[in-house]
Amino acid sequence: MALRHAVLAALLDGEYSGYQLAKIFDVSLSNFWYAVPQQLYAELAKLEREGLISGRQVIQRDRPNKRLFTVTDAGLAELATFAATPSKPSSIREDLLVMVQAVDRLDPAPVIAQLEERAVTAAAKVEIFDRMLQRLRGDLDEETFLREGDRIGPYLTCLRGRRFEQENRDWCDQAAALLRARAPLSG
Amino acid sequence: MALRHAVLAALLDGEYSGYQLAKIFDVSLSNFWYAVPQQLYAELAKLEREGLISGRQVIQRDRPNKRLFTVTDAGLAELATFAATPSKPSSIREDLLVMVQAVDRLDPAPVIAQLEERAVTAAAKVEIFDRMLQRLRGDLDEETFLREGDRIGPYLTCLRGRRFEQENRDWCDQAAALLRARAPLSG
């Protein structure tokens, strides 16, 4: 029961449709939770049935109509309960790490290739996060924004995402370089 | 179908029982994958049925008997296929981040408390990882080990785990301090 809280948290930013939420929760760049569109449509329906969010139809001329959702008082209360419940750390589950764990007993070439690829995509994500951070803090510098800005929640999660991808990039680079140096004939 | 590969990768280190694997895959400190014991027993049975691992009974006097498993040639081939298959990055799904995302609209006190707690457990994990790294590299220094040691796979994944927890700690500390400074009456 965690997606529900992630959806509620996302809707604190303002009204969103399922489709818009799907972009926020996209694999490629979710700074606090990840989910595919199908999950979101299902969860939104459920949350509305339970009265934690309420939707309103928006008729559009040029595009298909959509439904925008906002958090109700009951939804906010649900979030408060969630925030007061002790949470367990989510643990590592990453295919690429499994491959690296086994790399000594396998042909390292495909693993090296994937590490190098991942380093590039991680670097790209770092840049996207940087732009997101800039947009969030407006014309304030980071220190000032964090001290005085409103809504620092999204900024903080974005910072975490940025650092994670930076570490990811550095580690992938290091691992790829090392494996390459040790197996100069492959790759 | 990824747990199977994680189990195979873990068994490259040597023979293990389900119980021993459970400790390697434990929530509190898995450097490349996480799984609960029940998953492991089920997966081991499946892998054995498919001939990717083979188990042998070990009779013990003082303790319950156990079964130790090793990877077969077919298992190694399966791992090789896996390593050559492009992998998708695993994305963020962390309750604590959801709470921080929403913190501006909630009572920050319980969130701050959780951040501070998490910082402590993350710091503890960093130390455990440091000891694991020391053990893995023996009396070599890191640079030498990474250049010349055998089985650097586990070392690299451990390094990744360490850095992740370090970042986690730093971020939790920063976020907690900031939220505390902004809401001096709570917590």
Added chain:
DNA sequence: CAGACCATGTAAAACGTTACATGATTCG
């Protein structure tokens, strides 16, 4: 003698992923 550790499982429920399904509009 209580609690932790060793050791292995079954079963049900919850959750997440993948495939399928539809249809309009805008951009190159």
Added chain:
DNA sequence: CGAATCATGTAACGTTTTACATGGTCTG
């Protein structure tokens, strides 16, 4: 005119989590 974007779902399948179940030894 094909691809991308907007917009919303259903159904089947696979994976993970949680609860239940058992029983011996070792440590304080």
